[in-house]
Amino acid sequence: MRSLFLEIKSFVYLLFFPIILLFSSCDGQSSEGDLIRVESNSITLQLSKANSTFAVVDNLGKEILPAHAISGILFTDKDISPSSAQVESYELSGNELRGKLRNSEGLAANFRMVLEADQLHIEIWAAQEDSELVMEIRTASMSPVYGLGDHGGYEGKTDLFGFRNDHFMNDKTESYNWNHYRFISTFAIFPSKGIAQVIFDKGEKRIAIDSVENKMGVSGAPKLNAYYFFGEPKQLYQSYNEVRKLEGYGSKKPKFDFFEIGYEAFGSLGWNTYQSSVQEDISTYLVKGYPLKWAVVGSGFWKGERKKPTEGTTTSFGIWDSLPEAGRNDGLPNPRYPNVQELKGFFKERGIKLLLGSRINFKALLEDGGNYNPTNDGSFVLEAMDKGYFIKNESGSTEVFDVNFPSGKTYLLNTEMPEAVEWFVSNFDKWGVDGIKEDLMLQDGVLLNNDGKQNPVNAAFMDKGQMVMIRNSAFGVPGDILRMEDTKYGFDQDRTPINALSYAYSGVGNIYPDIVAGKYLTNPLTEDQKRYFVRNAMLAAVMPVMSLGFGPWHMQNATYEASVKKAVDMHVQLVPYIYNEVIRGFETGFPYAMTPLPLAFPQDENTFYLADSTKRQYSWMIGESLLATPVFGNDYATAQSRDLYLPAGKWMDWESGEVLEGEKTYADYNFPDDKFPLFIGGNDCIVLRKNDKIYLYYFPLNFKGKDYEFTFPDGESQALIKTPSGAGKSYSITEAGIAPSELAWDEAMKGYFFEIKPGKTYTIQENR
Structure with a gap:
């Protein structure tokens, strides 16, 4: 009976098919032979019924988005590579195309394509309700390409052509651990082609941008939800900014104070902070003329002996280590923070905002493999469990997760519950500080399967007027600044500028490249460490956010310290200019505060491949009148010059005042340690x-x-x-x-x- 019904349905469809086409063509749509066409203003979507390849062309027939040669849409419900699909049926309505797909396995899926003047939106989902599929869409190869958040920061170059990762999420890879991939964004831009793209999903994504295909996909998901954008770079980012808001990944308006000079105790004192050490460090900075305006104490403020499983955490809300405890043997003051009100007053009197570390993981109960201690942790774990505020597994029990800190198993706040988020933020107020350094270090990204886990909490802190430094986020930045993964002497130093530029390409302007000189330096410093310190300071000075940790006076070299102080003083002068560009970026989506040259000069091929670990020509615009060209990378200790490419226009060396012509490379341009690496030009x-x-x-x-x-x-x-x-x-x-x-x-x-x-x-x- 079902077969007879389908035959009748097909006969009726074929009988009226010419009428449908005639009606559709009146609305600017058509289907001729194999191609389905959807028009919107001056561009046309062409979808092949036979192999689901798709392209977008202009009114002259020139491809804007080129079709893949073999297939365009692929999916499967099995643990195998997805198979190509055909268009089985479709309906046209204005600029919207809906229909059914069937792949070579005989599996059906639904699709929807909406073409606007500036974008193509594609959705695919299983025909069978509540099913999950592996789904991919792909076009022909294009290059150069930039972006992809943290995943773009570890490739040794900013042009990501050749990138492939079918396990794209906040999780470890063969080369890097989970901490390296915390800002998750699939946004990729082809500025010279006038194209950008993104796929939204909380879980595992499938990305390939190489000579085989330009692919976006999802694994085990109910829906594929992807966009292609068309236009000049500023239009591409404007469109993306509007879309990510609609998809629930909007950013928040940054506050000025975070672009002033900051301080992180972690850079100076590591994990072993205590009240007198922090206050002494801050006082020395101020006496030496470093105008600190915010400071982070990320750890150690909670109750309990350090490095013991029973010590508290950031979620021991308001339980400071303010009372002595018998039997401690951690070599630190007992207690570490004996006068909390004095500590807060110290910062307030000096006009410095105090921030503490914040994590949404809670120590699990002993029976669940955790180290919950009611004395040090309070009753918050029990309260959250009673209210059902933690992530649960399929059986309805509270799920346990592995993190870097604290030791043992932990529970995670369910940030998709607004009441849980409000409970968390309200309880954090018990610490009584000005803001947070968010620092979830989740090892179980696959288990949680939610790259946007921190966005709701960070947004809630922002809505309360708190200062918010973000470490974990998806697509947008619902905080004041986005901090990169830790830097350190001995690490790959080319990663820092490449990672920062990848953030910028991904639509972020409020970028924080970590603490000057990174973490874990100890006295006495070697000559190599001192040179790293100086070059890193000049790099940070021309980035949107700059902070200090290990005191420059520890170099015991007046010339080197003077160079660091010069970098700090210049950043202080530039802060209002930088902040203006950060706000422009927030409003438009375009990374004005740190604009990679291929975005500012998309048709200048000389800019496309400068930023890699070989050429090391790390350059960007700050606004539209400053060009930053810091000398940094693994040759920090020896480099005193760089090949310098200047784009079109006239550019004045900030320090010498020499005016140079653009569209030209200046070989071995002189960059001594204390030279401020800026050129003035552009809009003047x-x-x-x-x-x-x-x-x-x-x-x-x-x-x-x-x-x-x-x-x-x-x-x-x-x-x-x-x-x-x-x-x-x-x-x-x-x-x-x-x-x-x-x-x-x-x-x-x-x-x-x-x-x-x-x-x-x-x-x-x-x-x-």
């Missing part, structure tokens, strides 16, 4: 902070005549600066109701300058 305007005032600096180099909109540190108020499109003998400034006045000249900076204030519009005019 930057902002500097001097003596707590904010100044606009104008450099008459390129005369693009572009407006510069500046957002002040409050994150809201703005000033508008209009620049000239032609050269003059000198320059004047005008604002509404005030007579023009000639601009002052800063001989040291080789630029004109004037103070700017919120709510004002300034026009720079050339005097001829």
Whole structure:
């Protein structure tokens, strides 16, 4: 009977098929022969019924998104490679195409494709309800390609062509452990092709961008949910930013304070922090003129003897190590934090925000393999279990997970329960500090199967006005800054700039490259360690976020310490300018605070392959008027020069004032240790902070005549600066109701300058 029904259904469909096509073509859609066509504005989607290959072409028939030669959609319900599919049936409605697929195994799946002027959205799901499939979509190969979050940071180069990983998630690989992959993003961009792509899923994803295919997929998932974006880089990021909000991975607006100079006790004291050591370290920094504005104490503030399984954790909410305990033998003060109110007052009096470490894992009960101790951990574990706030397994029992800290099995907060998130954040308030350094170190990424596990908690902290440093996130950054995995003397130093650039390509501007000089340095420092320290400081100075740990005075070298101090002081001057670009990035999705050159100059092939561990030409734009070119990598100890490529335009060396022509490589350009690695050009305007005032600096180099909109540190108020499109003998400034006045000249900076204030519009005019 079912077979007869299908035959009748097919006959009726064929009988009315020409009418359907005629009706569809009136709406800008058609199906001729093997190809189904969907039009949207000036682009057309072409889907092959025979092998499900798909392409997007422009109104001249030129491929924008090229089709794979063999197949476009593949899926299976087995533990094997997915098989190619055909289009079995479909319906057209405007710019939306829906239908059914059948693969070579005879398995059916549903699909939906929606074509907009700037994007193609593809969804695939099992025809059988509640089923999970392995699903992939693919196009022809394209390159160069950049991005992919932390997974893009360990390839030794920023161009990721050749990348392949069918186990793409927060989990270990053959080469790296789980800590290396904590910012999970499948966003990849082909700037010279005008294409970007992303697939959203919490669990295991399948990515390949090589000579065989350009593939996005999921494993054991109810749905494949992927996007392709079309346009120039700024449009690509704008589209992606809007989509990730819709998909639940939006970012939060960063606060100014986190872009000031910070401090992490971990970089100086390791795991063994205590009140007097932290306060002494901070005091020394301040006396030496380092203007710290935030500080992290990531560990050791909880109750209990260090390195014993019974010690507390970040979830021992409000239970400080403030009372002595008999029998300790950890070599640290007993207690470590004897006067908590004095500690908090110390930071508040000095205008420094205090942050503590935060993790959403709780020590499991002894019967579950954990080390729960009611004295040190409080009753929070029991309370959360009673309320059902922890992740449960299929049998309904509380699941246990392995993490780096604390020792033993742990439970994980179920962050998909809003009430659990609110409970967690409210209890963290018991610590009474200004914010968090989120630092979940999960070893069981596969068991949890949720790359977005931290997003809801971090977002909730932000909504309460807390300062939030993120370590774990998916797609967006629902915090103030995104911190890279730990750096350290002896590690691969090329990873730091490559990882940071991969973050930027992935749509992140508020990037924190970890503590200057990394972790675990001890006295006395070797000459090699000192040189690493200095070069790392210059690198951090031209990144969005900069923090200190191990004191520069420990180098016992006045020249080296002066170089670090110079880097810090310059970053302090640039903070308002950097923050403005961070806010622009938050609003648009484009990484203005750290823009890799292939994004800023997408048609300049000379920029495509500079950033790798061989050439080491790590360069990026800060906003649209500063080009950063720090000398860093595994040759930090010996390099005193680099080949320097400058894109189109005129560029002025920040220190020498020499003006150089762009679209040219300068071989072995001199970069001594203390040289600030910046070039001024682009739109000719930057902002500097001097003596707590904010100044606009104008450099008459390129005369693009572009407006510069500046957002002040409050994150809201703005000033508008209009620049000239032609050269003059000198320059004047005008604002509404005030007579023009000639601009002052800063001989040291080789630029004109004037103070700017919120709510004002300034026009720079050339005097001829």
